[in-house]
Amino acid sequence: MLLYGASGHAKVILSILEANGQRVTAIFDDDPEKKLLERIPVIGTYDPKHEPTAPLIISIGYNAVRRQIARHIQHVFGTAIHPTALVDTNVTVGEGSVIMQGAIVQVGTSMGKHVIVNTGATVDHDCKLGDFVHVAPGVTLCGSVQVGENTLIGAGSVVAPNLTIGADCLIAAGSVVTVCVPNGATVRGNPARIIATS
Numbered sequence: 001m002l003l004y005g006a007s008g009h010a011k012v013i014l015s016i017l018e019a020n021g022q023r024v025t026a027i028f029d030d031d032p033e034k035k036l037l038e039r040i041p042v043i044g045t046y047d048p049k050h051e052p053t054a055p056l057i058i059s060i061g062y063n064a065v066r067r068q069i070a071r072h073i074q075h076v077f078g079t080a081i082h083p084t085a086l087v088d089t090n091v092t093v094g095e096g097s098v099i100m101q102g103a104i105v106q107v108g109t110s111m112g113k114h115v116i117v118n119t120g121a122t123v124d125h126d127c128k129l130g131d132f133v134h135v136a137p138g139v140t141l142c143g144s145v146q147v148g149e150n151t152l153i154g155a156g157s158v159v160a161p162n163l164t165i166g167a168d169c170l171i172a173a174g175s176v177v178t179v180c181v182p183n184g185a186t187v188r189g190n191p192a193r194i195i196a197t198s
């Protein structure tokens, strides 16, 4: 396995892969100062010829950057699911996606590509997570919630059942979302209110 991005988020992905007995041989990173992460060599900018058949995960938490990098990757994408995560057998996990320690993903949920379900987050039944969504640590998504592409659901937020959250939204940490959220909105608070739109 290869990673792209020698960040704190990458350390968590390394720990997941290690728990699954998978070896990471190298990490790409655009910062030439970075040389090593947890004893794994950081080998510089992306090179499609480096271990071209190895799967790769983009280990960057920031959705927009993950999306931009995904466009020019030629390796196949891997996935990483920690053994302590409870993922129902009737869940689809798109390429490049990761599910962290203690997360729960319930029956009927579909996760797009390059999605992050972070530490201890709960995604209940029949949710639909678009590509490049990040469900941050400790979030609760109730049943049948839809989340559009590139949206960040901030740490500890709660989203009530059957709601649709648009694409490119930012749900501030600790929000309680009780109504649908339009594309590009930033919301915060309990109940969550729109504070900005893009």
Ligand SMILES: CC(C)(COP(=O)(O)OP(=O)(O)OC[C@H]1O[C@@H](n2cnc3c(N)ncnc32)[C@H](O)[C@@H]1OP(=O)(O)O)[C@@H](O)C(=O)NCCC(=O)NCCS
Residues within 6 Å of the ligand: 061, 118, 136, 137, 153, 154, 155, 170, 171, 172, 173, 174, 175, 188, 189
């Ligand atoms: C919403 C958010 C993006 C705001 O960031 P910001 O624009 O830098 O805002 P600031 O920190 O300058 O704070 C601006 C105001 O909003 C308030 N505020 C910031 N975050 C808030 C939140 N989550 N809920 C309620 N109020 C918040 C601040 O207290 C401050 O209030 P004030 O003007 O009365 O002093 C950020 O706080 C946040 O929640 N990000 C999500 C982080 C996250 O969960 N990441 C996942 C990591 S794994």
